[in-house]
Amino acid sequence: MTRTPPTSPDTAEALQTLLTPAFIRQMEKLDIASRKLFAGTLQGERRSKQRGQSVEFADYRNYVAGDDLRFIDWNLYARLDKLFLRLFMEEQDLALCLLLDVSASMDWGDPNKLLYAKRLAAALAYIGLVRFNRVHLYAVSNGVVEQMPGLRGRRPIPKMLEFLARQQPAGAGSVPEACRRFALGQGHKGVVVLLSDILEKGDFAGGLRYLAGDRFDGYAVQILAPQELDAEKAELRGDLALRDVEDGFEAEVSISPLLLQRYRDAVNGWCDHVRQECSKRHIAWMLARTDTPVETLVLDSFRRIGLLK
Amino acid sequence: MHTTLAMTFLNPTGGLIAAAVAVPLLVLLYFLKLRRRPLLISSTLLWKRSVHDLEVNTPFQRLRRNLLLFLQLLVLAALVLAIARPAVEGGVTEGDRIFILIDRSGSMNATDVSPSRFAEAQRKALELVDGYVGAGGAMVVSYAAQAEVNAALTNDRAALRNAIREVQPTDQSTSLSEAIELIEPFLTPEAGGGEAESVVVYVLSDGNVADQRPMTLPGGRIVYRRIGHTIEEAEPDNVGIVAMHARRDAEQPEIADVFFRIANYRREQTTLTVDLFDGDQRFDTVTAELPAADDDGPGTVARTKRVNVPHETILSVRLDIEDHLAADNAARILLPTPEHLHVLLVTEGNPLLRNAIRGADIEQLDIVTPQEYDELDHEALAYSPARESGYHTIVFDQVSPERSPPVDSLFFGGKPPVAGLEISRDDYDPPRSFRLLDWNRQEPLLEDQALDETQFLNPGRLVLPEGSRILMEGPAGPVMARVSDGRRRHIIASFELLRPGGRLATTWLREPWFPIFISDAVRLLALGTASGEGIAAEPGDPPLRVLTGPDVDEVLYEGPVQVRARVQDGVALLPAFERAGLYRTDQPVASQWRQIAVNMLDEAESNPVARAQLPVRAGEGAMAEAEGETRREVWHWFVLLALALLMLEWFIYARRMHI
Known part of the structure; x- marks a missing residue:
């Protein structure tokens, strides 16, 4: 499932954008927490x-x-x-699996959802690595696009960042399929963090069961742009043919205050639905607005849901 | 003044069909061809859900609050309305050159049309101006007893409107022919009237026209716009006084007879009370039962009342009734005290004339020869109310004074020095005898005269200045006339009364009519009234000459309206009265002019029935037609509206596409 990493001229610059030195200093004291204790393969800094x-x-x-x-x-x-x-x-040591959704829908919004997800992944991977956990990175879309398993220690940090930086939007995605493929290929128990917008037209809940169960301590971080959460911020007006960036389907709408209200209701309803489905499977869910600083999310929100300690 | 625009559709079916086809088509096209701005989004998942929710609730959510579609529908509506051929009633005025003749006679004050016929005529006249689209100009003429050009031919709408607004109603009689004569010069093609069809004379009137002379309108067409209700449309409602006289008894001057006639124009019998006043004091109340009007005319009742009035007073008759015309519900008359007349006779000796003057119930008659007359103080000759001296009138018998006399005078065989006035003598020898060809029987002075057999020896003829009024006409020309010298009006006869040697020059002297003529003439010249009658004017009468005291520059009469006149040489020429009523002044004027009674005693004007047709015998090419409201098609307004809306839509569309 690996693919040739695209060579991007601005990879180095991208590395800088994923983790800033100030942020790194703040993260030094954090560690990945797990609500379950998993057997590791190597001695680590974690009580097993x-x-x-x-x-x-x-x-x-x-x-x-x-x-x-x-x-x-x-x-x-x-x-x-x-x-x-x-x-x-x-x-x-603890296995930390980061599932980065690189489907086309993630490459949208201002601030961009994919970049935001990469920064979150970089932060979590960094914390995992410096605490001598085994970090497995998966770029997923409609399945696993690329993976970088078994990183440990500080030495592969640049490699990890480079991996994240080179991920490009990769067509139509499917969260259930990605989860299924990941679960089949991953033999280790551990903490699984899904970084995705979870805008799934198909049966989204079916895929979640792969992240549930004894093997994994699952976290779902639903990343949405402010424009998605509140269509008024997108300044939509008039008659529009809204085209889905992944499947190309069109939704013809005539923007009206009533429609915008309906949309807000639909977004809230969807997020609530995702939260409930996750909750049923003991998967911790949280919503990440891309206009919320990554630092806030990592230093505060992730600690509150028990992902970090 | 307000203008109402009533819109009708000349082709409503076409409009409905167009609407039935076009509106659904537009909505359909809108669904099929609505151009939407493409926009990439992360997922249509949530939008589909929202739209689905909305569609479930409102199937036409696409149409809701869609400004562009709304505008398109408006454009379509405007075009469909244009197809239906909308027309504004009364919108356009036919005619390239138009003449607006506004009737302002007494009957136009009737209130059967609210607020009054006259106000309605003004409103319609303004509408005509508003709707006038021709280039030949419009003229506004108002007419009653006289006609007046209020606005000469012009295309200046504001001037025309102002002229119409400034026209005031009167209580005068109606003389349409005067108005037609006024505009006639502008109708002919030589005057630039253009095509015959394009010159239209609009007559805004109730059709109560007294004069029915045939009128020719070369190159013009009369369109009669009736104001007021015809007998078919509404019950006429007016009772009015149509005649009133008062006269002192010849034997007992302190007793006067008041005569009045009331006409009922209602189609039902009417009983009403009539109050008679001596000044402000009611001296009698009469109940009058008036028969209903029929096709022959109004039901009338005439009454005569005796009243003891030794003083000068205003006798008035008032009807206690509410009807559509108020001006004829009261009439008043000035009854002067028996005047003590002072008359000067200038003659070489004429006992028949002297006796005739003496018989005219005068207080003082002085007789002088022409030589003595020349030596008299000319300025002191005129009667002064202050000094109670001088003469009310002078009678010249075969004398032609060098200076014009200072009072109204009577001349036989002589004349005052008035420009253009000459006496052309016959030089038949032996003298020939002639009879009169005609005399003016409408003239109060001559109405009692029977002059068919009267003979005049060498009567000669008068060469008259302009504005003179012929009283008697002989075979060679006028032999008696009223002539004005600018300030005084004299009665001039070209014939002599006596031949040299004292023989009669006319058989008139021997006839019983002669003393009557002398008496009437002396009283008329002295007092302005022919006999012991009460004095009352009618609206539209010729200007009244009022003698004033010294040091008066202007006389001002208060009444229904104010009347002013400048004084020149002790005489003020009051303009013709427009409204009936009692006019008073406090200024020093001759006693009979301190109060002036003006009455609308006119059966034609009191008649409240508007005529369906204008009763004029129109000449060739002049069709008097009563015309309904004209319509002006205004479809182009709607096409312009559609264009404007289209522009707006384009603007909004362009703005949206650039977001």
Whole structure:
């Protein structure tokens, strides 16, 4: 599902726009949180369900032959004349999967939704990487367009940024299909963050189940431009043939105050619908307006929904 | 003044068909061909939902609040209305050159048309001016007893409107022929009248025309716009006084007889009370039962009342009635005190004339010879009310004074020095006897005379200046006339009364009519009235000459309207009165002119029935036609409106496309 990365002359500039130094400094203290504890493959900075080697005491159990003598609590043996083994919480790394929707509909709005999503993804990936989590990046549209799995540590940060920067709008998208493809290809458990506008004409809810269940701690960030949320900001007037940037379908409308009111109702209704569908599947949902600074979202909103700590 | 535009459609069916085809077509085309501005958006998901919601609720949401479609519908409506051929009633005035003749006679004050016929005539005249589109100019003429040009031929609408607004109603009689004569010079093609069809004379009148002389309108057409209701349209409602006289009894001058006649124009019998006043004092009340009017004319009742009035007074008759014409509900008359006349006779000796003057009930008669007359103080001859001396009139018997006498005078065989006045003598020897060819029987002085057999020896003839009034006409020309010298009006006879040697020059001297003539003439010249009658003028009468005291520059009469006249040489020429009523002045004028009674005693003007046809015998090419309202097609207004709307639509469209 990978594709040749397009060489863009302004990649370097794009890198700068995704993460600013000031923002980076603010993010140093954050970490990815998970409402569930997942087993990692490598030792990381995260307490896992597994007992293992760390300084944090977890429990005692009787010694059986073959246990590592280093974990026998000799003080207890002296008092009780029995061998007990001290168990510690093992600290493991966490898988963070970022699903960046690059369908054509994301390349719209002022500020641009795709750019906004890239900045969010960059911020989350950065936090994940500096905390030694395994970060998997997926550019999705109607399936997975490109992926960059298994990044860890500070060293691949430029690579991650470059990956995000080079993502271009890629035709008609389908959130359910993207989720399905991602779920099939991803064997690790972990936190999944879907960054998409979720303007899905088909059965949107069906795709969400792939992000639900025990394997993933799902987050859906619905990114919408202010013009989408409030059509009056788009300054629409008169008789219009509105063409869908993805499927090319046209909606003929004659703008009237009544229609604008109906549109507002439709947007609110849709967002509410998405929130409810996510909620049913224990997927945390939040709405991101692209005119809200990314910093605000990362430093404040994401912490409130428990994605960051 | 307001103008109402009533619009009708000459082709409503066509308009309806066009509307039935075009409006659905436009709406259909709008749905099919509505050009929408393409706009890329992220997803039509939400819009589809919104539109769907809206369409469920309002199937025609596309049409709602769509300014462009609304404008297109307006354009279409304007075009459809244009196809229906809208026309404004009374909008256009026919004729390239028009003459607007406004009747302002007494009958036009009738209120059967609100507020009055005259106001309605003014309104219609303004409408004619508003609708006038010709280039030959319009003329406004108002007429009653006399006609007057209010606005000469002009294309200046403002001037025409002002002229129409300034016309005032009168209580005078109607003389349409005067108005026609006034405009006649402008009708002929030589005067630039153009094509015969394009000259239209609009007569705004109720058709109550007294004179029915045949009128010719070469190159013009009379269009009669009737004002007021005909007998078929509405019941006539007027009762009026049509005659009134008062006369002192010859034997008992303190007793006067008041005569009046009331005409009922209603088609029903009417009973009313009539109050008679001596000044402000009511001295009698009469109940009059008036028969209904029929096709032959109004029902009339005449009454005579005796009243003891030793003083000068105004006797008035008032009808207690509400009807459509107020001016004829009262009449008044000035009854002077028996005047003490002072008369001067200048003669070489004429006992028959002297006796005749003495019989005229005068107080003082002085007789002088021509030589003595020349030596008299000319200025002191005129009677002065202050000094109570001088003469009311002078009778010249075969004398031609060198200076014009200072009072109205009577001349036999002589004349005053008036420019253009000559006496042409017959030089038949032996003298020949002639009879009169004619005499003016309408003249109050001569109405009692029977002169068919009267003979005059060598009567000669008068060569008269312009404006003189012929009283008697002999075979060779006028032999008696009233002549004005500018200030005084004299009665001049070319014939002599006595031949040299004292023989009669005319048989008139022996006839019983002669003393009557002398008496009437002396009283007329002295007092302005022929006998012991009450004095009343009628609106439109010739100008009244009022003798004033010294040091008066202008006389002002207060009455229904103010009347002013400048005084020259002790005489003020009052213009013809326009409204009936009582006029008074406080200024020092001869006693009989301190109050002037003016009455509309005119059966034609009191008649409230408007004529369906103008009763004129029109000459060749002049058709008097009563015409309905003309219509002016105004479809081009709607086409222009459609164009304007189209421009507006284009403007809005262009603005939208550039967003």
